Amino acid sequence: MTTLNGKVAVVTGAARGIGAGIARRLASDGARVVVVDLSEDAAAETAAEIVAAGGEAKGFGSDVSDEASVTATVERIVAEWGGIDILVNNAGIIKDNLLFKMTVADWDAVMGVHLRGSFLWARAAQASMVAKKWGRIVNLSSTSAYGSRGQANYSAAKAGIQGFTKTLAIELGPFGINVNAIAPGFIATDMTRASAERMGMEWDDYVTQYLPEIPVRRVGEPADIANVVSFLVGEDSSYVSGQIIDVAGGPAH
Ligand code: NAP
Numbered sequence: 001m002t003t004l005n006g007k008v009a010v011v012t013g014a015a016r017g018i019g020a021g022i023a024r025r026l027a028s029d030g031a032r033v034v035v036v037d038l039s040e041d042a043a044a045e046t047a048a049e050i051v052a053a054g055g056e057a058k059g060f061g062s063d064v065s066d067e068a069s070v071t072a073t074v075e076r077i078v079a080e081w082g083g084i085d086i087l088v089n090n091a092g093i094i095k096d097n098l099l100f101k102m103t104v105a106d107w108d109a110v111m112g113v114h115l116r117g118s119f120l121w122a123r124a125a126q127a128s129m130v131a132k133k134w135g136r137i138v139n140l141s142s143t144s145a146y147g148s149r150g151q152a153n154y155s156a157a158k159a160g161i162q163g164f165t166k167t168l169a170i171e172l173g174p175f176g177i178n179v180n181a182i183a184p185g186f187i188a189t190d191m192t193r194a195s196a197e198r199m200g201m202e203w204d205d206y207v208t209q210y211l212p213e214i215p216v217r218r219v220g221e222p223a224d225i226a227n228v229v230s231f232l233v234g235e236d237s238s239y240v241s242g243q244i245i246d247v248a249g250g251p252a253h
Contacts, residue, residue, distance in 0.1 A: 013091025021222025027055030169242030185248025215250030
């Protein structure tokens, strides 16, 4: 069923993984989707797949942590599609290490993509949303926000996103803009595959080790997150704002 009816939806970090799943879902919901990723070629490839499946999409290269790059990309979107109605701040990286081994560069890189990136995109996108008195922002947090060994940088960034989300909901609510966050648990993507590799474990063993901790006894897929994004950017969630929704196959904290 088409519900988003040509609304312009930007999904950052959408060339692959959870972002690509969200981009596909919003396109099938009827949105015109802007796939943003570091590599314009990779973004364009995912956008082309969406178009081949009957959706509307464009792929733009942009580093979410770079103010000039975000400004230039938003200008392109406004010029080509007139504005932004929906923003999903999904781009992410991990640079895991125990605190005593964590470098300042790895701390700053993680803060730069998750926190600075979400701030830069939300600040840029709210202008067209405020003008239309309608908008939706969904930020990707993580259950790592509640504490995760070896992820001081990532868990601080993902906890920061939760406070950022609630504050934006308060500031932007009067302009018809709802802001929520999703905190995924274990989702099968390149990010979790890289974690398995870093721990020297085969993927199947890594998954098997986690399953007893997940009440529904399966790991998540990008579509599990995309389903919730689809709800949060539609009209059925218009009285839901400032919430952090754990999507983790069970209670996460
Ligand atoms: P992923 O497979 O590693 O994909 C992340 C995407 O973000 C990649 O396409 C990457 O581009 C892009 N990206 C990285 N830095 C960027 C930047 N500076 N500017 C623009 N794009 C950038 O990760 P994922 O698992 O799909 O995760 C998506 C989001 O969900 C992240 O915010 C992550 O923290 C969050 N999350 C994931 C899980 C999980 O279990 N997978 C759990 C909780 C939360 P490149 O390919 O060029 O690097």
